[in-house]
Amino acid sequence: MPDMSALFFWLLAAIIIASALAVVLLKNIVHSALYLVLTFVGVAGLYILLNAEFLAAVQLLVYAGAVAILIVFAVMLTRRGDIRASNLFNVNYLAAAVVSLALFIVITLATGRMAWTATPGQAPAGNVGAIADAFLGHFAIPFEIAAVLLLVAMVGAILLARGGKQDQ
Numbered sequence: 001m002p003d004m005s006a007l008f009f010w011l012l013a014a015i016i017i018a019s020a021l022a023v024v025l026l027k028n029i030v031h032s033a034l035y036l037v038l039t040f041v042g043v044a045g046l047y048i049l050l051n052a053e054f055l056a057a058v059q060l061l062v063y064a065g066a067v068a069i070l071i072v073f074a075v076m077l078t079r080r081g082d083i084r085a086s087n088l089f090n091v092n093y094l095a096a097a098v099v100s101l102a103l104f105i106v107i108t109l110a111t112g113r114m115a116w117t118a119t120p121g122q123a124p125a126g127n128v129g130a131i132a133d134a135f136l137g138h139f140a141i142p143f144e145i146a147a148v149l150l151l152v153a154m155v156g157a158i159l160l161a162r163g164g165k166q167d168q
Contacts, residue, residue, distance in 0.1 A: 005049055008045070008049060009046070009049055012042050012045045012046055012049070013046075015038070015042045016039055016042035016043060016046075019035040019036075019038040019039045019042065020035075020039050022035040023035045023036050023039065030072075033068060033071040033072060034068075036067075036068065036071065037064050037068040040059060040060070040063040040064035040067070040068070041060065041064050043059055043063075044056040044057075044059040044060045044064065047059055053127075053128055054127060054128045054131055057128075070154075073157075073158065073161075074161075
């Protein structure tokens, strides 16, 4: 029977690659944004396979949640006429494909020649509790100030994009 973690890794890798390709190849920007969220969720799944639960939670909350909402706000508030053709195809696709292929070859050669060794110890267990104690104990006030600042910035961006009050 094959190793289940390897099976999940390859499944998540296929989902991430397919959804990342859909982000850049689809013409509808809303669909691209949704596939970007799927890419972020797949990366969070990889973090779970690596026993990094906190990073997986941050990946889901910050990237899949907040960034996706900001993308949807940006798309919906720009008031484009035809949303189906809003993600226009760039004329430099051939140059981008050549550069991407060259970078892939360089990274593959560099990692193939690397002498990989396994670390002898185990990963520390229960790192989420220590991080939560730091955020909600010693750093509670700066954490809340950053949250309020981000909320004010989002409300301000919505008001600026919407425009001022219009007399009727």
